[in-house]
Every structure is written in structure tokens, then in C-alpha cells.
Amino acid sequence: MRRVIFDADHEAFRKTVRSFIEAEVVPVYEQWCAAGIVPREFAYKIAELGLFGVEVPEQYGGAGVESFKFAAIVTEEIHRAGVSFGGLVSHNYLCLPYLTKLADEEQKQRWLPTFVTGETIFAIAMTEPGTGSDLAGMHTTAKLSEDGTHYVLNGAKTFISGGMNADRVIVCARTAPPKDNDRRYGISLLVVDAPGFTVGRKLDKIGLHVWDTVELNFTDVRVPAENLIGEQNRGFDNLGQNLPRERLSIAVEAYAQAKAAVQFAADYTRQRRVFGQLVADFQNTKFELAACQADVDAAEAVVDRAIEAYDSDSLTPADAASVKLFCTEVSARVVDRCLQLHGGYGYITEYPIARLYADNRVNRIVGGTSEVMKTIIAKNMGL
Template sequence: MQRKPLEPEMELFRDSARRFFQTEIRPHSERWREAGIVDREAYLKAGAAGYLCMWADETHGGLGLKDFRYEQILIEENAFHGDSGYFITLHSRLVAPYFEHFGTPEQKQRFLPGFIRGEKILAIAMTEPDAGSDLAGMKSRAEDKGDHFLLNGSKTYISNGILADVVIVAAKTHPDNPHGVTLFIVERGMAGFERGRNLKKMGMKSQDTAELFFRDVKIPKANVLGQVHAGFYHLMKGLAEERLIGACGNIAAARVAMEHTKNFVRNRKVFGKPLSKMQNTRFKLAALDAEIEIAQTFVDRCVEVHNEGKLSSEDAARAKLYTSELNGRVVDEGVQLHGGAGYMDEYPICRLYQDERIHRILGGTSEIMKEIIARSILD
């Protein structure tokens, strides 16, 4: 089914974004993958092109583009022509909006221009060794010392953990309330803030993912983001969009995997004829194609509803659950239809398979998504 047409200016934006990812990102992908980290310059180039924090007001150097479809276009074109580890949406739409929603005027003026230009790279630190989806189990603590907070604890699996200049850190500040969490702005160079190793991962290898350590880090009161003890609820505000971002990326990646698989089975000969002529191949890919088209329609509708400010946590969970599971089926079938070639790292389907697996975990596991949906229909 043909997707709903975009406005002419959005089509021009897509063309521009495609050229950016083809010329500025894809040529470096292999090197970044080997290094386990992207170049900082890639953020500066995105900032110069106007692709970072596009929603930000012009007073801070942004474009004032609130329509989420612009970000959806970037997600799609990066999947088609860029690099999975070049996750600028994490910077622009997962972390920076906390400053827009909860930052003081002074914090916005101090930080947003650097985020928009790509001079300061963002990360958010919630996950701990014993606290992933269950944030109430976090052990990081921050004590109010009058003119500052004293932060202690550690975080793990933090995307952009090595590159980040500014990290939003969630820590408990109310010992008697498991949801008494506060968000803190931790900046590169603060005494006691240390980074661990760049963790080796199954996929998304060019995305730096690190352990972070906080040992008596003095956080000035000016670096408290939002209300004290209200951080848990601040974090909840961004979850629907985070899951929509995941859904947009999942369906785009599934399309890429389908294209690679279709091209392979058309050229691979089995018993004297193309694999694409075998009924088993045709039926499997036809079924997955139908699922992709249906999922795309639902995701696009979620984007429309989100632009209206009405996307529910349940619909975001449905989109994230279905697309991540679908992406898993597409890449798995793609590897199977590639045969031995699918297990070779030089083939794109192998890397897509590796990259996909995390998407049923990050942003809330499939099991958490099911529980959110179940509560809406059963409780």
C-alpha cells in the first residue's frame, strides 16, 4: 500500500537527508564499526545540516520543526543509507527534550545551542547492573548537601557513554520512596565522574556503549533537571515517544532486511533455478511483506496521533512490541534464506540480524510491552 503522501517540503527534506547519509555517514560505517565508536565530527556535520534537535525554537538555534515526521524521515534514511550505530535520534529526541520539558530558562540557554550544533553530545543514564526496566530498583544515590547534591553510584549499557559531554543521570534522592528519583545534569570533566570500558556488543557495533561511575560527584543545584524527587515521572513522560522511535526504526530495518533477502534469492540458484521461484521462499516472503505493510500503516498512524499530542502509552507499546518482533522474524528468515552466506559477516543480512536483537530489549522489553497492553485491556 502506498503511504500517505508527504508535503513537498518534506519530500525535499527526505532527498537532502538521503544524500547526507549516503555521503557523510555510510562511507565511514566500516571504520566506525571496527573502532566501536563514531567520529564526533559526524555530530557536527548533522548539526550544520540542521538535523539535530529540529524541534528546538529558533531562539536557541533550532528550526522549530515540531512535526515528528521529520524525525521519522531521518530514522528511515539512516536505516536505508547510513549506519545503525549513528543514533542521532538518541541525542535529539530521546535526551534533549528533557531540557525542553523540564529545564529552566537558564539551562536551556546554557545547553540547547551546543546540542543543536552537535558540539555537545548527549546521553541518558538510567540502567544499572540490577535495575533495567524496573527503575525502582536503582541503587545510585544523591544526597542534598545544601548548595549541591553529592552523587554516588554506577550505570551500565549507556549509549553514547564514551562520546557524551552531557549525561542526564537518574538517582534516588528520597530513601523512603522507591520512586523518589531526581534527574541530574552531569557534565564532562566533573570531579568523580569516570567512564569505564567501551562495551563489546552483539550488534550496533559503531554505537559506543559504556559503564559510568560516579564517586562523590558534586552536582550544583543549577544542574538539577526538573523537580527534586519527581524524576521518575519525568522519565515516564518520554516513554511513548521513545517507543514510537523504536517502532519507526524497527519497520525501516525490516524493510532493509527484506530488500537484501529479495535480491539474494533472485540471484541464488538452487537445483537449476532461482531460489525466488521456490514456493517455500515465495510464501515466506509474501507473508512477511504483508506484515511489514500492515505494521507500517499502524506506525504511520501512531506518528499522526503523536503529532496531535494524543499517542497513548498502550498504542506506543503495541507499535514497539509488534515491530520489534516482526523485525526479528524478518532478519531471521533472511539469514535462513541466505543459507551459509547469511552467517557470514560480510553479508548485510548477518549484520542486520546482529543489530536487530537489542530492539526487543531496549526502550522496554517485549515482556514489559505486553504487560502495559494487558493492563489496558484486563485491569
């Protein structure tokens, strides 16, 4: 079916991004995988193309585009090529809304210009060892000094995407104890500059091998009071406001991975011969690919509807949970079936389907597990 959410400007942007990825990423991607990180200097290439500034207001050096569609295009083109931008994705698409929506004018003037140029890379630190999705249970603390000039930050965070390359981290911390009737009260968001945090071990993951996912530690770190973003003690609400976008981003990624998997499998089966004929000529292959394509078409319809809802500021938390749940579950099924069509070679990491299979699995965990998504949807149903 013909997609209708993208116009000529979007398609021109897609063509530019596709050419950039083919020239700057594909030739060196194996080296990135071996190193386990995207080189820090690659951020400047992304910035030069203007990708960091698409949604940043013009007065801070960006293009001032208020639409998620360009971010969706970048995600689709990344997976079409079987590559990744690693933790720089978190900088651009996860951290930015906290700055544009929560930062005051002085903070925006301080932080956004270098965000756009790639001189400063952001990460966000929410999850802690032992808390997982229960952010209200965090133990990292930030105590305001008696003179009110700074906070003293102590604690540890884990699963921090982009943490090794980060120059500046948005940290969730307790600035007050929870209330008896409100566990979420008392959390605030602080922006912490290097070297105020210590990068711990780089986590060895099943997939996402170019993502620099690390542990971060904070010991008596002095954070200027002017680095508080949003309202003190109401950080959990701020996190909740940005979760629909994060979950939409994961849904778009899952859809893009499924779409790429079908193309990888179709290309492979047209080239691979077994029992004297092309794998693509077997009826089972045709049936499997047809079923996968139908799943991708359904995910595309759901994703496109959600993108339009986000751009019109009508994507609710329950909507975002639904689109994430559906697309990540569909994507897992499609990627698995497409790997099966590769036979033994599907398990060899030099083939993009193998990397995709490993990368895809985390989609049902990050941004809230599938079980959490079901809980949100059920609650919205009045159950």
C-alpha cells in the same frame, strides 16, 4: 499501499538525508564497525545538515518543527542503507525531549545552542547494574548540600548508549528515600558535565557494534543545583512522560529494519543462482518474501498511526507499548526469514542482513522488554 503521512517537504528532506548517508556514511561504515564507535567529529557533519536542530525551538538555533515525522524519516533512511549513527541517535532523539520539555529557560539557553551545533553531545543514564527495567530500585544517590548550592552524586550506571562520546549526561539518581507506598518517589534528573563522570568499560555486544555503549561511574561528583531538570523527587514521572516517544522510536526502528531486510533479501535472491536458477524464481522464495512484505505493510500502518497520534499529543503509554510490542515482534520474524533466504551468506557479517539480524534483537529488550509491554497493555485492558 501509498503512505499518506508524509508531504512534499518530508520527501525533500528524505532525499537530502539519503544523499548525505550515501556520501558521508556508507563509504566509511566498515571502518566505524571495526573501531566500534562513530567518530566524534561526525556529529559536526550531522549538525551542519541541521538534523540536531529540527525539533529545537528557533530561539535556540533550531528549526522549531513540532513533529516526529522527520525523526522517523532519518531512522528509515539509516536502515535502508544498512548503517547506523550509533550513540548520536540517543543524543538527538532520546535526550532532546528532556531538555525541551523539562528544562527551564535559563537551562535551555545554556544547553540547547551547543546541542544543535554538535559541540555538546548528550547521553542519558538510567539503568544500573542489577536493576534492569526496575528503575525504582536504583541505588545511585544525589545528596543536596546543606547550603543548597549543589548535589553530591555517587553511583554507577550501565548500558549507556553514546556514553563514550558524551560531553554531558542526564543522570537519574535518588535525592530522597522512597515512600512506603510509593517506590518511585525520590528520583530526580540531574545534568552532569564531563569530567564529572568516569567512563568505564565499553560493553562488547552481539550487535550495534558502532554504538559506544559503556558503563559510567560517579564518585563524589559536585553537581550544581541549577542542573536539576524537572521537579525534585518526581523524576520517575518525568521519565514516564518521555517513555511513549522512546518506545515509538524503537517501533519505527524495528519497522525500518524489517523493511530494509525485505529489500536486502529481494536484491540478493535476484542475483544468487542455485540449482541452475535464480533463488528469486523458486516458489518458496516468492511466498516467503510476500509474507514478509505483508508483515511490513502491517507494521507500517501501525507505525504511521502512532506517529500521527504522537504529533497530535494523543499517544498514550499503552498505545506506545502496543506499537513497540507489535513492531519489534514482527520485525524479528521478518529479519530472521530474510536472513534464511540468504543461505550461508546471511551469517557472514559483510552482508548487511547479518548485521541487521544482530542489531534487531535488542529491540525487544530496550525501552522496556516485550514482557513489560504486555503488562502495560494488560493493565490498560483492566486485567
